[in-house]
Amino acid sequence: MINESISVIKVRDVLMVAMPGDPDDATVAALQEKTLLAMEQHEVRGLILDLSKVDTLDSYFARTVTETAAMVTLMGGDTIIAGMRPAVAITATQLGLDLGVTRTALSVDVALEMACFQPGQVGP
Amino acid sequence: MVAQAGGEVAILIESDIVSARRAVRESASAIGFGLTDVTRIVTAASELARNVFKYGGSGVMRWKFLRDGIELAFVDEGPGIADIEMALTQGFTTGGGLGMGLPGAKRLMDEMVIESSPGLGTTVIVRKWKKV
Numbered sequence: 001m002i003n004e005s006i007s008v009i010k011v012r013d014v015l016m017v018a019m020p021g022d023p024d025d026a027t028v029a030a031l032q033e034k035t036l037l038a039m040e041q042h043e044v045r046g047l048i049l050d051l052s053k054v055d056t057l058d059s060y061f062a063r064t065v066t067e068t069a070a071m072v073t074l075m076g077g078d079t080i081i082a083g084m085r086p087a088v089a090i091t092a093t094q095l096g097l098d099l100g101v102t103r104t105a106l107s108v109d110v111a112l113e114m115a116c117f118q119p120g121q122v123g124p
Numbered sequence: 125m126v127a128q129a130g131g132e133v134a135i136l137i138e139s140d141i142v143s144a145r146r147a148v149r150e151s152a153s154a155i156g157f158g159l160t161d162v163t164r165i166v167t168a169a170s171e172l173a174r175n176v177f178k179y180g181g182s183g184v185m186r187w188k189f190l191r192d193g194i195e196l197a198f199v200d201e202g203p204g205i206a207d208i209e210m211a212l213t214q215g216f217t218t219g220g221g222l223g224m225g226l227p228g229a230k231r232l233m234d235e236m237v238i239e240s241s242p243g244l245g246t247t248v249i250v251r252k253w254k255k256v
Contacts, residue, residue, distance in 0.1 A: 022146065024139040025174075055163065056145055058170040059224045087163035095167060095228035096214055 006031050008038045014115045015039060016108065018050040028061050032068045039075055047072050048111045052083030062097045069102045080104065082111035130188035135176045135200075144173040144185045151187055152194055157254060164232040165194065165252050171225035172198040172248055178219055179203070180246060193234070193253040201245035208238050 006027065009016045015038055020027065035047060049065060051057070057065075069079035082105040084092075105111035131151070133144045148169040152162045169185070176183040180200020187196045205211045212230065217223035226248075230236045233250040240246040 022142060024142045026138065055149075056166050056170055058167050058174070059222050059228065060170075060174060063222055087160040090160055091163045091167045091232065094164070094231050095171075096224045096231070097228075 006034055008034060010038075010042050010044060011112065012116060013044055014046045014048055014112070015042060015044050016048045016050060018052075019054050021053045021055050023061070025060060028064045032064060032071065035068055036071055036075065039072060039077055044077065046078035046080070046115055048105075048108060048115060049079060049081045050083050050108050050111075051081060051088070052085065052108065054088060055085065057084075057088050057092050057097070059095065059097065062092065062099065066098075066100050066102060069100070078103070078115075080111040080114060082106070082108045130186065132184050132186040134182075134184050135173055135198075136182045138177060141170060141173045141177060145170050147185075148187060148194075148196065151189070152252075155189055155194065155254070157194070157252070161252065161254075165196075168229035168232040168250060169196055171229045172196070172250065175225055175246075175248070176200045176202075178221075179205075183245075190251065190253075192256070193251055195249060195251045198248045199245070200247075204242040204244055204246055205238070205240040206242055208240060211238075 006020065007018045017035055039047065072079045080103045081099065105114055131147060133147050134140060135144060145166050149162060149166045152165045157165065173185055176198050180202030183198065183200030185196060185198050187194060210216050212227050214227045215223040229250060233252050235251040237249040
């Protein structure tokens with residue numbers, strides 16, 4: 001099985017992490033470590049998790065996302081989950097997923113705006 | 125009919141969960157389920173395939189087309205479920221997870237049948253019907 005890769009890009013003061021569409025558990029687990037290491041390395045203030053390519057968000061994947069957000073908080077950062085597709089949002093809610101207090105945005109575009117221009121949050 | 129009427133995916137290693145998801149996505153799409161229902165079915169399959177791998181050790185997922193829907197069967201020869209009613213309770217887990225796999229899959233599908241005997245394994249059958 002080909003391990004789909006996770007791309008982590010630094011934009012201004014935030015990290016953008018794009019999740020692949022259909023990752024295996026190992027790839028999902030790698031998300032956490034890769035993201036936290038990048039946080040430290042680039043000294044960014046927050047993280048945008050781009051889920052726009054994700055077409056299956058099961059409980060394992062969702063738990064890793066919320067855990068990662070909690071870990072980012074511990075490191076002093078802020079997380080925005082962006083771009084969840086309608087079918088995924090419907091399914092996730094019926095499955096019983098709870099993303100907790102994690103902030104969300106319709107798209108990466110909106111998330112970047114939230115991250116860069118909201119005083120007291122991520123960004124200047 | 126162009127699409128195959130059924131098939132199976134062996135669940136032996138963790139990445140087979142992805143293979144099971146892909147097979148289900150392909151077949152559910154092929155018989156005309158809409159994107160939201162396909163996502164529901166694939167997500168339920170992901171939860172149940174992970175249960176096979178995590179609790180059963182290994183097993184198989186079989187799928188087949190019904191007249192107006194799809195049926196997925198997840199079969200393992202693991203330790204079985206001691207208390208099915210408990211296992212269907214939201215938040216109950218023996219594996220350190222969130223405890224939403226089985227009850228969540230039940231909500232996403234239209235029908236669920238669980239057969240399990242301690243020591244003999246577990247079979248979970250789920251069905252989804254096309255809304256006309």
